[in-house]
Amino acid sequence: MSTLEIKGLHVEIEGKEILKGVDLTLNTNEIHAVMGPNGTGKSTLASAIMGHPKYEVTAGTVTLDGEDVLEMEVDERAQAGLFLAMQYPSEISGVTNADFLRSAINAKREEGEEISLMKFIRELDSKMEVLEMDPDMAQRYLNEGFSGGEKKRNEILQLMMLKPKFAILDEIDSGLDIDALKVVSKGVNEMRGEGFGCLIITHYQRLLNYITPDKVHVMMQGRVVKSGGPELAQKLEAEGYDWVKEELGIEDETVGQEA
Numbered sequence: 226m227s228t229l230e231i232k233g234l235h236v237e238i239e240g241k242e243i244l245k246g247v248d249l250t251l252n253t254n255e256i257h258a259v260m261g262p263n264g265t266g267k268s269t270l271a272s273a274i275m276g277h278p279k280y281e282v283t284a285g286t287v288t289l290d291g292e293d294v295l296e297m298e299v300d301e302r303a304q305a306g307l308f309l310a311m312q313y314p315s316e317i318s319g320v321t322n323a324d325f326l327r328s329a330i331n332a333k334r335e336e337g338e339e340i341s342l343m344k345f346i347r348e349l350d351s352k353m354e355v356l357e358m359d360p361d362m363a364q365r366y367l368n369e370g371f372s373g374g375e376k377k378r379n380e381i382l383q384l385m386m387l388k389p390k391f392a393i394l395d396e397i398d399s400g401l402d403i404d405a406l407k408v409v410s411k412g413v414n415e416m417r418g419e420g421f422g423c424l425i426i427t428h429y430q431r432l433l434n435y436i437t438p439d440k441v442h443v444m445m446q447g448r449v450v451k452s453g454g455p456e457l458a459q460k461l462e463a464e465g466y467d468w469v470k471e472e473l474g475i476e477d478e479t480v481g482q483e484a
C-alpha cells in the first residue's frame with residue numbers, strides 16, 4: 226500500500242493565502258471525492274501537489290510513502306507516481322497525442338527499458354476502445370481543437386496509459402454528456418485497485434453514482450472542513466452548502482477567498 230499524506234498545507238498565490246491548512250490522507254485502493262463551493266481552493270490544492278510554480282507552499286507537508294513531495298521537481302513528482310487531470314487541459318500544437326503519451330511513458334522508465342512501439346500501440350488501441358474514442362484522436366495534436374468533453378476523455382486516456390499511483394481528477398465530469406460520463410467512469414473504475422488511489426474533485430454527486438467514493442471531503446475557505454462517506458455527497462447535492470456553514474459556524478457569506 227502507498228500513502229499520499231497532506232498535512233497542514235498552506236499555499237499562497239501572488240502573496241494571497243488560498244490554502245489555510247489542508248489535511249488529507251489518501252491510500253492506494255481508495256477513491257476520495259473533494260467537493261466545495263467555487264473558489265475555495267480545490268484546484269489550488271491539485272496544482273500545489275503537482276508543483277505548479279505559481280503556487281507557493283508556505284507551511285505544511287506533502288509526502289508520498291514518507292518522501293517529501295514538495296522537495297521534488299515537477300517531473301520527479303510524475304516519476305514518483307503522481308498524476309493530475311487538469312480542470313482546463315492545455316493544448317499543445319505540433320505534438321501528437323500518441324507521441325506525447327509515448328514520451329510520457331518512456332520518461333518514467335530507465336534507459337533501454339522503453340516501451341516497444343508495438344506494445345504501445347496495442348495498449349493505446351485497447352484503452353481508446355474502452356473510452357470509446359475515435360482512433361484518429363491519437364494522431365491529432367494534443368488537445369488542439371478537442372471539444373470540452375473530448376479533452377476530458379483524453380485526460381482519462383493519459384491516466385490509463387501512465388498508470389500513476391495517485392491521480393487527482395479535477396472536474397473530470399464538467400462538460401461531459403451522459404454517455405461520456407459513463408465511459409469516463411468506466412475508465413476510472415478500471416484503474417481501481419491496490420496500486421491506485423484517486424482524488425476526484427467534483428461539483429456534482431452524479432459522477433459519484435458511477436464512481437463510488439470511499440470518502441467524501443468538503444473544502445471551504447482553504448481547508449477540508451468536513452469528511453464523510455458517499456451519503457455526504459448526496460446531502461450536499463440535495464441541500465447545498467449552507468448547512469455545513471451553519472454547522473461549523475462559518476459566517477462569511479462569500480465562502481471563497483475574498484479578503
Ligand SMILES: Nc1ncnc2c1ncn2[C@@H]1O[C@H](COP(=O)(O)OP(=O)(O)OP(=O)(O)O)[C@@H](O)[C@H]1O
Pocket residue numbers: 238239243261262263264265266267268269270279312481482483
Ligand atoms: N493564478 C492565480 N492568481 C490569483 N488568484 C488565483 C490564481 N489561481 C487561483 N486564484 C484564486 O484562488 C482561489 C481558489 O481558486 P481555485 O481555482 O483553487 O478554486 P476552486 O475551488 O478550484 O474553484 P472552482 O470550483 O470554481 O473550480 C480563487 O479565489 C482564485 O481566484
Ligand SMILES: [Mg+2]
Pocket residue numbers: 267268269312395
Ligand atoms: Mg477548480
